[in-house]
Amino acid sequence: MNNFEFYNPVKVVFGPGEIAKTGDEAAKIGKKALLVTYKEHDFFQALIDLVCSLCGGSGVEVVPFYEITANPLIGQAQKGVEACNEHGVDFIIGLGGGSAMDAAKAIAAGVKYDGSLWQMVASRHDGSEIKFPHEALPMMMIPTLPATGSEMNCCGVITNEATTEKSYFWDPCLYPVVSIVDPELTCSLPGYQSACGAADTISHVLEFYINGLEDTFLNNRIQEGVMQTCFEYGPKVLEDAEDVSARSQLQWASIMAQNGISQPGNGWTPMHQIGHVLSARYNIAHGASLSIVMPAWMKVLNHKRPERYETFATNVCGISPEGKTQQELVDAGIAYFENFLRDSGVPTTLSEAGIPAADIEDIVADAVRISFGPDKMLSCVPPVSPEEAVTVLKTAV
Template sequence: MDNFQFFAPTKILFGENQIEALPQELSQLGKTVLLAYGGGSIKKNGIYQTVKSLLEEHSFQVIELAGIEPNPRVETVRKGAKLCHEHQVEVILAVGGGSTIDCAKAIAAAYYYDGDPWEFTKDRSLIKKALPVATVLTMAATGSEMNAGAVITNLATNEKLGTGAACMKPKVSVLDPTYTYSVPRYQTAAGSADMLSHLIENYFSPTTSATLQDHLAEGIMKTVIEYCPKALKVPEDYEARANLMWSSSLALNGLTGSGKAGSWSCHPIEHELSAYYDITHGIGLAIITPRWMEYVLNDQTVDKFVQFATNVWGIPYNKNKFEVAKKGIQALYDCFVSWGIPMTLPEVGIDQSQLKLMSEQAIQHSQLNRTAYVRLEAKDVEAILMNCF
């Protein structure tokens, strides 16, 4: 296990009606609030009115930033930072899923930066300070409610890139599973696929001695695999929604990745799909991940895939390692299919016209050819994407 620092300072308010404690928590951070949210679903399900009423009852000054995109754009980050300056905002409250929270984090950092916030994606050291961020989570997926990362999109350059700093971690997050009851079936499946991908990215690492992290990841993966179908079948199953919501946070708060070397493989590839075609992130990951697994399965990696197959999927071990490994990969593929996820790129509107360019960009924007679990070049990425047709 490699040396590491683990810092997860977010205060979690988990459970039904925990929103009632939000005003007290916010009052310790500031009284002028930028209320950030997305396309309006929180108004349809009543969460917006609940939050707005609580803030008004406790005399908060509220400035709103609505319409944050599913793949949040740098233009929205700039707009949010401008609003914060104009109204002397003291705290940002993100109400929504990962995209809204990511955007809020980027705005929080941009507030203290004189340059353009897109520069954060090129050099994270530019982030020195951030406004405090609080969140009310409405979709379990990205884990952004408990980590330092943010991913934003620049349509002018067809780039979707990540950034992050410890100061961007939310100070407090409200996790009420009932707030995810209205999440559509498609988004529930996509969010669950995103959780599995976060765990898989950390699981398949060059570090072979982080046994505890692996077993934690296996347990969270099994939880997602168990409860996603239950949430799809009965959207108001509190137990299912609660387990998925907490899995989302634990999958990417550093718990399973600390002490492990290497960089991620599937996310950099998927980010290019989202940058060029604006698809749902979790769906892209579900399409790519089994194909990436098949491509990197070899004599050096087979033991890890056997571990994945036996510990996560319960596939019996036998002396034919490759047979066991392939069964594990197939089990993941079949799982996504059973959740109703489209498993080819044409099904989500992607043709072959940009494959070469996206493959080259994936290498340029990542560590795929330097520190990935199995190092990949542009030709390898293109081959993986071709296997998605």
């Protein structure tokens, strides 16, 4: 087991009905907040009104900022910084899915940041110095989609619209002060978004499970629990969108997948690096980019670490090893997972997402430029070459 440091100061207020505590919690942070949410927000205007009313009841003024899109852009964050300065807010509320919360983080850091916002994003290739943020306005998050875990981590993802580079920024200053996690808020999610969220949650642990460090017994058991939760409760919310109990299970799983507990000492997310190129180039949902990459990745690369795929089949998918060779067991686990994704309605091929197979070489070239190391390999165990990444995507046509 590797040495590691673990730090996570986020207060999580979790459970159906807990949105009622928004005003009390907001009043502990500040007096005036920028509410960062979506440009297209009609579908949850009632929730925005409720948050404003709860905050107002506790003496907190809220300035709505309706500029964020899926796959948020650095220009949107810059506008948010200007809004903070114009209105003199002293904290930020991120309301929505990962896009809204990540944009909220970029804005919170941007207010205190000296330089172009794009400079704080890692893996840039514009020649300017990378300068991580070290100070940010305090934040409250109110997630409406279980997926990214942004409500309990210090990381964000943002895209440069000029270069279509999508990458990460992070710093302990980006931990929210508090997150109000009310699973009832997720009951109105369309099935497709729910399924994309579950695929994203699974990817956050699967990538460590099959490509993470050695000697991580407890981490792997937590990761198995997260994936089992998605397999068990994902179909339930597709059957009954109002199943708050199932919504609660999925939401806590999404948080546990990405709050650092299941992967201390290990930061590789190799499949995300390919997925980010797909979502940045073709504006598909983040979870959909991963549902395309994951099964193909597993089919192409399982031979390099079959023991991880064996326990995936037995412990996560519940497949009996009896009468099966190792490869048959591995293949059965991958097939089970692929069927789970297909049944939940997310794409598992490039063609389903309208991505031409002819673009594969360009997609991988982007990933190499943005995310591969100086050795032109993608960091994980074992490292993945550009040629292998091409084979993965060709397996996903």
